[in-house]
Amino acid sequence: MVTDRRAARHEATKLRILAAAWELAAEQGLAGISLRDLAARVDLRQPSLYSYFDSKLALYDAMFAQAYEQLLAAVEPLELTGSPEEQIRQMAYVFTRLAVADVPRAQLLFQRTLPGFEPSPESYALANRFLDRTRRHLAAAGFTRPEDLDLYTALMGGLVNQQMANDPGGTRWLDLVDEAIDMYLEHSVPKGGTL
Amino acid sequence: MVTDRRAARHEATKLRILAAAWELAAEQGLAGISLRDLAARVDLRQPSLYSYFDSKLALYDAMFAQAYEQLLAAVEPLELTGSPEEQIRQMAYVFTRLAVADVPRAQLLFQRTLPGFEPSPESYALANRFLDRTRRHLAAAGFTRPEDLDLYTALMGGLVNQQMANDPGGTRWLDLVDEAIDMYLEHSVPKGGTL
DNA sequence: GTCTATACATCGATAGAC
DNA sequence: GTCTATCGATGTATAGAC
Numbered sequence: 001m002v003t004d005r006r007a008a009r010h011e012a013t014k015l016r017i018l019a020a021a022w023e024l025a026a027e028q029g030l031a032g033i034s035l036r037d038l039a040a041r042v043d044l045r046q047p048s049l050y051s052y053f054d055s056k057l058a059l060y061d062a063m064f065a066q067a068y069e070q071l072l073a074a075v076e077p078l079e080l081t082g083s084p085e086e087q088i089r090q091m092a093y094v095f096t097r098l099a100v101a102d103v104p105r106a107q108l109l110f111q112r113t114l115p116g117f118e119p120s121p122e123s124y125a126l127a128n129r130f131l132d133r134t135r136r137h138l139a140a141a142g143f144t145r146p147e148d149l150d151l152y153t154a155l156m157g158g159l160v161n162q163q164m165a166n167d168p169g170g171t172r173w174l175d176l177v178d179e180a181i182d183m184y185l186e187h188s189v190p191k192g193g194t195l
Numbered sequence: 196m197v198t199d200r201r202a203a204r205h206e207a208t209k210l211r212i213l214a215a216a217w218e219l220a221a222e223q224g225l226a227g228i229s230l231r232d233l234a235a236r237v238d239l240r241q242p243s244l245y246s247y248f249d250s251k252l253a254l255y256d257a258m259f260a261q262a263y264e265q266l267l268a269a270v271e272p273l274e275l276t277g278s279p280e281e282q283i284r285q286m287a288y289v290f291t292r293l294a295v296a297d298v299p300r301a302q303l304l305f306q307r308t309l310p311g312f313e314p315s316p317e318s319y320a321l322a323n324r325f326l327d328r329t330r331r332h333l334a335a336a337g338f339t340r341p342e343d344l345d346l347y348t349a350l351m352g353g354l355v356n357q358q359m360a361n362d363p364g365g366t367r368w369l370d371l372v373d374e375a376i377d378m379y380l381e382h383s384v385p386k387g388g389t390l
Numbered sequence: 391g392t393c394t395a396t397a398c399a400t401c402g403a404t405a406g407a408c
Numbered sequence: 409g410t411c412t413a414t415c416g417a418t419g420t421a422t423a424g425a426c
Contacts, residue, residue: 006391010391013391028310029310029311031226031310032310034417034418034419035418035419035420036417036418036419044392044393045392045393045394046419046420047392047393047394047395047420047421047422048391048392048393050420050421051391051392055419055420056419056420103307107308110356110360111306111308111356111360112359112360112363113302113306113308115223115224115226115227147371147374150357150367150368150371151371151374151375151378153353153357154350154353154354154356154357154368154371154375155349155350155353156353157353157356157357158348158349158350158351158352158353158354158356159349159353161305161306161349161352161353161356162345162348162349162352164307165305165306165307168307172345173345173349176342176345176346176349179342179346180346180349182382183346183378183379183381183382184378186378186381186382187377187378187381187382205409208409229400229401229402230401230402230403231400231401231402239409239410239411240410240411240412241401241402241403242403242404242405242410242411242412242413243409243410243411245403245404246409246410247409250402250403251402251403
């Protein structure tokens with residue numbers, strides 16, 4: 001049907017716009033994306049973007065969703081091997097490398113850097129799918145308390161954030177992932193736990 | 196001398212502008228500070244601000260320096276007691292509470308959220324003085340490797356960042372500081388270390 | 391869907407009078 | 409130091425031709 005071809009072309013253009021938006025974010029920062037520059041990159045005029053996104057915040061939301069889809073697509077097909085502990089290590093390794101690989105993406109996903117931006121429920125569901133995956137892996141190794149997950153995300157997020165903020169392009173904090181996971185795995189439930 | 200009085204008045208106005216800037220940052224976000232709003236808060240016209248700061252980035256740099264001076268003023272007079280390990284715990288407790296208490300301040304100091312902003316060497320020296328203090332406390336407890344400091348900053352920064360991003364105003368990650376410090380202190384140099 | 395054209399409010403920054 | 413006036417840029421949005 002013709003409408004299918006139309007819809008396909010519409011989706012294709014939307015993807016081109018998103019790709020150009022990531023380019024601009026890498027060059028000018030996430031908040032530095034201008035709709036005029038963005039339109040120029042895909043050979044459109046600025047008002048034409050409104051045929052694809054209702055607003056700039058809607059563009060950010062689409063970027064948020066696309067970014068989590070990228071992460072999920074990279075992580076879900078992985079076949080983790082070895083003990084649950086070893087799988088946690090592999091997961092941490094993959095996640096930190098992925099997170100650091102695209103600074104604006106990490107800012108969009110893991111920080112509250114854009115004034116007024118809140119991911120839509122649909123986009124947030126993707127984020128939760130990603131978090132659930134982590135939760136299941138931790139649980140498989142016996143880390144079943146909610147605090148276990150929170151401590152893990154703080155540790156991984158902290159490494160990623162320090163790497164991006166204080167050694168962009170380097171590996172100073174990435175090199176600590178192994179030791180951080182050692183530390184985390186060695187740590188059992190504290191004496192005054194809730195058991 | 197008259198020039199002293201002039202300089203004093205100049206400094207006083209500068210401080211009023213900075214105070215208003217922190218107010219605006221709390222309301223509109225760090226990047227949401229507009230020079231017109233800022234000028235209005237101190238009964239000036241927008242161009243008059245340029246008698247005090249060469250640019251908006253220079254204003255951010257002054258805020259960066261002032262924020263680290265606040266942290267140092269709050270932390271340096273502290274008399275930490277107990278074993279070195281206990282002092283590290285107290286330090287972590289104070290730092291995370293201080294960091295979370297002012298979200299825009301934490302964003303300015305610990306994240307790279309402002310496009311184009313780099314702290315000046317003078318401001319960066321303050322940041323280093325703060326970091327040195329942490330380094331000395333860790334060293335007193337035997338954590339003398341550079342990696343020990345990096346892991347510590349990642350852990351504390353991670354807790355602070357997760358608290359601000361995912362539970363603003365709450366204590367979900369702040370409540371994990373004690374356990375995080377337990378985990379850190381329990382962790383000795385890994386088997387395959389550099390010894 | 392895409393375009394031209396236009397509007398409106400906002401922004402950081404500068405020139406020049408006083 | 410402070411002001412008025414102004415600049416070029418921005419984001420948002422609409423009208424209307426094609």
